[in-house]
Amino acid sequence: MRHIHIVGIGAGNPEHLTVQAINALNAVDVIFIPSKGAAKSELADVRREICQRYVANPATRYVEYEVPSRQTADRSYMQSVDEWHDAISATYERLFLDHLTESQSAGFLVWGDPGLYDSTLRILERVARGKVALDYSVVPGITSIQALTASHRIPLNLVGKPVQITTGRRLAESFPGIAETAVVMLDGEQAFSKIDDPDAYIYWGAYLGTKDEIIIAGRLADVSERIVETRAEARTRHGWIMDIYLMRKGQDFDDLA
Numbered sequence: 001m002r003h004i005h006i007v008g009i010g011a012g013n014p015e016h017l018t019v020q021a022i023n024a025l026n027a028v029d030v031i032f033i034p035s036k037g038a039a040k041s042e043l044a045d046v047r048r049e050i051c052q053r054y055v056a057n058p059a060t061r062y063v064e065y066e067v068p069s070r071q072t073a074d075r076s077y078m079q080s081v082d083e084w085h086d087a088i089s090a091t092y093e094r095l096f097l098d099h100l101t102e103s104q105s106a107g108f109l110v111w112g113d114p115g116l117y118d119s120t121l122r123i124l125e126r127v128a129r130g131k132v133a134l135d136y137s138v139v140p141g142i143t144s145i146q147a148l149t150a151s152h153r154i155p156l157n158l159v160g161k162p163v164q165i166t167t168g169r170r171l172a173e174s175f176p177g178i179a180e181t182a183v184v185m186l187d188g189e190q191a192f193s194k195i196d197d198p199d200a201y202i203y204w205g206a207y208l209g210t211k212d213e214i215i216i217a218g219r220l221a222d223v224s225e226r227i228v229e230t231r232a233e234a235r236t237r238h239g240w241i242m243d244i245y246l247m248r249k250g251q252d253f254d255d256l257a
């Protein structure tokens with residue numbers, strides 16, 4: 001049966017790769033690399049660099065493919081994601097049929113960790129329900145959350161407290177209020193700038209782990225505008241941006257007082 005390794009590659013620094021990831025990449029017959037668009041081409045470069053640095057198997061084949069883009073017109077968000085996953089499943093199915101015999105294996109290099117805001121696993125599950133018999137396994141990777149907290153030298157959680165992971169679209173539902181720590185990913189609208197709380201802190205990072213990394217931290221009211229401006233300028237310069245931030249209210253042990 002075809003075997004697909006879904007390999008977490010970390011969040012931008014090739015040195016995030018684990019020994020388990022390196023061993024998996026060296027064991028497969030084919031490595032599939034997504035390419036297309038400004039962001040995709042820089043991300044494809046990181047993937048190529050990882051392969052150059054770590055894949056020593058001369059028999060490995062590399063196959064580049066175009067990721068279908070998500071159609072948003074006249075659909076709800078959920079409908080558009082569902083259709084998009086169907087389109088990617090069809091692309092994967094084609095890749096497996098065209099480039100793997102029934103006993104061969106392949107690897108996908110997944111940004112960060114495959115379990116965090118990534119749909120490769122869901123899509124593989126769809127493909128596995130179809131006509132191509134396959135099995136798959138997962139190698140965990142360093143997430144952008146870990147890259148963020150490491151760069152800011154902060155713990156993710158307050159002592160004994162929970163953490164919420166959310167998106168920009170949903171930040172206002174939980175912070176401040178339910179969550180004392182919220183990590184926000186996939187935020188194209190700078191949801192932090194709409195939070196009006198004098199006691200909130202923000203730890204923001206863009207292009208983490210890469211040579212272009214930018215980090216800013218401080219009281220939200222003091223640094224919000226600087227983050228919005230820095231983000232806009234960096235996005236224009238690069239043609240794309242990937243950013244993440246942690247919002248915090250409260251301090252360790254403050255409920256002992």
Ligand SMILES: C[S@@+](CC[C@H](N)C(=O)[O-])C[C@H]1O[C@@H](n2cnc3c(N)ncnc32)[C@H](O)[C@@H]1O
Binds near residue numbers: 012116184185186242
């Ligand atoms: C589709 S999710 C993928 C998350 C990934 N699986 C992980 O484990 O971090 C993409 C989001 O992750 C965050 N992200 C990923 N890599 C990043 C990086 N190097 N710097 C800043 N944010 C990053 C951003 O919030 C981006 O919008």
